Amino acid sequence: MSSLTNYGQAIASTTVALLQMLSSPPIGLEVTAYPLNAPRTGVSGPSVNLFLYYDSLITYREETQRGPSRVIAELHYLVSAYPGDDGDTDAGSHRAFGTARAAIERHPVLSVPLGSADVLQVWLSPSPLTTEVLTALWAAAAEPLRLSFAVMASFTLDASERVAVVGTVRDVVKLAGAGAIAVLTGADAAGKAEAAASVARELGKPLVTVPVTDIVGATLAETEEKLTRLFEQAEHRGAVLLIEEADAVFGVRPEVLDVDDPYAGLDIGSVLDQLGHAPSVVIIGLGHLASDELADRAKVEVRFPAEEGSAAARTSG
Structure with a gap:
């Protein structure tokens, strides 16, 4: 098509x-x-x-x-x-x-x-x-x-062609713009955290790390309120945002959602729109694959398999 x-x-x-x-x-x-x-x-x-x-x-x-x-x-x-x-x-x-x-x-x-x-x-x-x-x-x-x-x-x-490319941490640094979204996928949690810190250092900005539960609510209004509060905190202004443990919201989800899923009624695309108001780069950490909505919006994906030396390898190039 x-x-x-x-x-x-x-x-x-x-x-x-x-x-x-x-x-x-x-x-x-x-x-x-x-x-x-x-x-x-x-x-x-x-x-x-x-x-x-x-x-x-x-x-x-x-x-x-x-x-x-x-x-x-x-x-x-x-x-x-x-x-x-x-x-x-x-x-x-x-x-x-x-x-x-x-x-x-x-x-x-x-x-x-x-x-x-x-x-x-x-x-x-x-x-x-x-x-x-x-x-x-x-x-x-x-x-x-x-x-x-x-x-x-x-x-x-x-509506769009996927723009995310599999790249390196250097590619994330090149994004630089407010609200630009990068995805770090894979089982190497330490490597992803190190990569996010490296991006913040290269950009000369602080790094704010939060679990997805701290910024996403059960409704879009609740999510907007949480994000606005986060962005407006003085110590976070201009900071690179790392959202950890985000699979429940931004990962591939089952066709039929569990009735107990707290995010079952959440419009993921609208949440990503809200993240577009972030003061700097937004990095979303996932253990597995990104959802279609996130894959549509992300500019760069960096993969971190659970193997020794992966973090160093991903920061090169």
């Missing part, structure tokens, strides 16, 4: 696919994609114009989904009919309008190529458009009102 990083290409390719669908036989309309106030150059006879006037992005994650979250993109086009001449005595603009409207109804799904190996499935549906909205669109372009209808083109993309 294409990712949100290809959104610009997805928009352009969807517009081109709509143009081609309406202009190719047997429909055979003259079709443009001009701004509403652009001169109608290169057009002869009745035609229709596609104008993208609005888009929206809705992010979601299915309960059973693994990997990056997804986003539903909705593109709203104004499809307007133009006469072939000022008189339009044969109602050619009406015929073009009806032909385009019927074509959208008959072709509810477009297969839109993205590059050489990716195809985007785009669903088309007429979109309600009030007289007030229609009038406002044309008034904003300082153009007379045209016979028009709206169509929504929707498709799904991966």
Whole structure:
């Protein structure tokens, strides 16, 4: 599936696919994609114009989904009919309008190529458009009102590509920015603690080490309160934060959560959003694998297997 990083290409390719669908036989309309106030150059006879006037992005994650979250993109086009001449005595603009409207109804799904190996499935549906909205669109372009209808083109993309890379402690130091998240995974607890201390030293900042139970509550409001209090403490301002014993919240969790799990109803993505307000780098220590939510947000993962010398090895390079 294409990712949100290809959104610009997805928009352009969807517009081109709509143009081609309406202009190719047997429909055979003259079709443009001009701004509403652009001169109608290169057009002869009745035609229709596609104008993208609005888009929206809705992010979601299915309960059973693994990997990056997804986003539903909705593109709203104004499809307007133009006469072939000022008189339009044969109602050619009406015929073009009806032909385009019927074509959208008959072709509810477009297969839109993205590059050489990716195809985007785009669903088309007429979109309600009030007289007030229609009038406002044309008034904003300082153009007379045209016979028009709206169509929504929707498709799904991966919301993000995993950016975390398996690296070294030096890579964590390079993050440096406030709220940047790094993950230390593995059974070598001493090595992870030493690595976090090394990051703080390199950055010239204090290190604050807390267990996950001290900063995450059963609700998002409780978590926000705990984190705000932590960030505002004078001795912690600007400090590197190491969250230990974090598997219960940020590790891979079972598909069906235990009713006694204190974090069963917690939105992990929202907790990570709150950590984004941290004054410096946030380091999350895990004994095992990171959850999908954390893997989506983390910039660097450093692994610490339980073997002698692992800490020294991870600080090199």
